Amino acid sequence: MKRLFFISILFLALKGYCQKKYPKNYFTNPLDIPTVLSGTFGELRSNHFHSGVDIKTQRKEGLKIYAPADGYVSRIKVAQFGFGKALYITHPNGYTTVYAHLKKFAPKIEEYVKFIQYKKENYATGNLFFKEDKFPVNKGDIIGFTGDTGSSGAPHLHYEVRDSKTANIINPLFFGINPIDSKPPVLESIKAYTLTKNSRIDNKNKNFILPIKKIAEGKYSANRIFAAGSIGFAINTFDRLDLAPNKNGIYSLEMLVNGKRYFYHNVETFSFSETKFINLHIDYQHYKKYRKKYQKLFRVKPNKLSTYKEITNDGKIDIQNGLSYSVEIIAKDYAGNKSSVKIPITGKESNSLFQKQKDTTEYKIIAKKFHRFSKDGISIAFPKNTFYEDVYLDFKVENGIAKVHQPTIPLNKSFTLTFDVSKFSESEKQQLYIANLEYSKYPRYQNTRKKDSTFYTTSKTLGNYGLLKDSIKPTIKTLYFKDNQWISKFTTLKVKINDIGSGIKNWRATIDGEWVLMQYNHKKGILTYNFSDKKLVGSKHIFKIVVSDNVGNTNMLSTTFFKKQVN
Missing domain, CATH: 2.60.220.30 (Chondroitinase Ac; Chain A, domain 3)
Known part of the structure; x- marks a missing residue:
């Protein structure tokens, strides 16, 4: 008991240290609405850990985003996928904040970005880097507006904090963002592994799911297993915050064997170069077959995640005949809510009744x-x-x-x-x-x-x-207007494009022979031109668009519209 008490005090002290070394009150929230998250830092995503927090925007686009502290816009990137429209602010305290999936930037920044897009005649800008005097910002300045651009599933703000020198990503919750969270993580199931050919679990040399039972809030139990040799565990778990029904990632995973820490992993910070090791952190084979992510509580040799700390024997448990073991797995969220499951194990030598088939090919x-x-x-x-x-x-x-x-x-x-x-x-x-x-x-x-x-x-x-x-041309259809129609009240011009084969590769649109910027919503297949981009001369205009797919099939649409100029 004394040892467990000491470990608990040590953990709290370490957590307190982590929270003290980051400035809690330096950054304000980038939005002026209650903070509700649809995604947490370090969450398990496809081939990577989530590098920020996703802040819900009440299913709306166009909410104002405020600079959380003084600094300057050091980088902007506009891309069709990924972060979509993204903005980076470098702050004098050594951190950089990142804002992604924006609808548009603040007026001066938006004007500059459109200048680059029209100069390149391309929606994608690539990385644009700036010095301190180009776009300085003060705390509370509007820097942009929330949106749904890039690889976003719904309107939200992706928000990151990075170390300006190392570019390592840090959990933004350490900097004072405090979503309401009183719920402990949910433990769904455990997976047990025989890690050598001589290992046994319940007389079998195979991996299998251990059902678990919830016995109280944050408390789970599992049936006793009989084992021998080197074994390991993985867990399928998620967290929910108070004001959102969606499943989020947890903050930390810990495994104790007879009270001794064998494995500990948390998502305080990591580098982009190591995020690919998520595919070794999870049971990748199980995920690909069944779409469920089990986080391993043992390390395989090539896994170089820095998020693993204080690991004993790589988290692998060597079961001796005749001995008893109590394995406790603990999942926590950032707020400190925790859930745990205990697995009783008895060491028992046995002959295998089932052995994994040897995998050989030519x-x-x-x-x-x-x-x-x-x-x-x-x-x-x-x-x-x-x-x-x-x-x-x-x-x-x-x-x-x-x-x-x-x-x-x-x-x-x-x-x-x-x-x-x-x-x-x-x-x-x-x-x-x-x-x-x-x-x-x-x-x-x-x-x-x-x-x-x-x-x-x-x-x-x-x-x-x-x-x-693919021998079929892409399709192009005007939206909300027809050929030779007056559209004086329209603020935008929209067309819908689609390709059923190799997919859309590029497009080029002109009005009266001059290139115009059309933003592509690939989720809806809609291209949009904003009439505020350029002042049109006269009332009769010819709109042309050429769309190509990935093998070169090309389609063209030309239409005439009439529009009175509004002063």
Whole structure:
């Protein structure tokens, strides 16, 4: 008991230290509405940990975003995907704050960004970097307006805090953002692992789900298991805040074995370079098969996450015959609410009644070596260290489809997939592209590089790939107006575009022969031009737009509209 008391005091002291080393009252909230989160820092996302907090904007766009402290706009980036419209403020206290998925920037910044877009004749700006004197901001200044641009599922503000020197991301909750949270995390289930060929759990050398039962608020129990050798655990868990029904990520995971800490992980801070190790932190194979994320409470060798602290034996538990063990897994949110489950274990030697099938194929991958395999006109090439560990790979070609294992193994690097297309005519090659066919109903275009007799692409996902043909032009349809219509009261001009094959690649729109900026909402397939961008001369105007897909099929629409100028 004394030891447990000491560990608890030490943990609280460490947490207090973390909170003291960040300025609690330096930054104000960037929005003037109650703080409700739809996403927490370090949350488990696809191939990465979430690098900020997602603040709900009451399902609205256009809410004012305020500078949380003095500083200057040091970077702006506008992209079709990812962060969409993003703005970065560097502050004199050594931190940079980031705001993503914006609808638009503050007027002076918006004017400058549009100048760049019209100069480049491109919606995407790339990274724009600024010195201190270009766009200085004071605490409370409006810097932009919330939106839904980029890879956003709904209107919200993605907000980050970074160390200006290292660019490491830090949990924004350490800086004084305090969403209401009185609910402990929810523990859904535990997964147990036999980590060597001699390990046993309940007389079996296999991994399986341990059902757990809720016995009180924040308290769970599991049935006793009998084990031998090296074993490990993983947990499926999430957190909910008071004012939102959505599932959020937790702050920390801890595992105690007979009261001794064996594993501890928290999401205080991490670097972008290590976020890819999320695929080793979770049971990647289980996630790919069943779409459930189990966080491991043991470390595999290639995992270099700095979020792991005070780990004993890499979190692996060596069970001795005849001994009893009490394993406690504790999940906490940032507010300190916790849930725990205890797993009683008895060490018992046994012969395996079921043993994992040995995985062997003719394609053996040595992780530290380069490998290239070819079959029926299709080749795959894996650079050194593409895989985190040695594996046996399944590779076969059926009806022109390359089946490169299953997408259940995480990759450290991209591999190259090459198709021999010498049998196709030049016109056929023009319409062909490489697609990911893992979901046959929804093939996904792969960036296809074309040479005379070969097409190739790169990918970080194993699975099924093949050549598809796209001979259909994209479609273009005007919205809310027709040819030769007066639209004097319109503030915007909208068209809807779509492509059922390789997907939209680019578009170019003009009014009276001059390029105009059209922002693309890829979720709705709508392009929008804002008439405030340029003053039109006269009342009769010709709008033209050319849209191309990823294999070069092109469609063009030309329409006439009439608009009186408003002074």
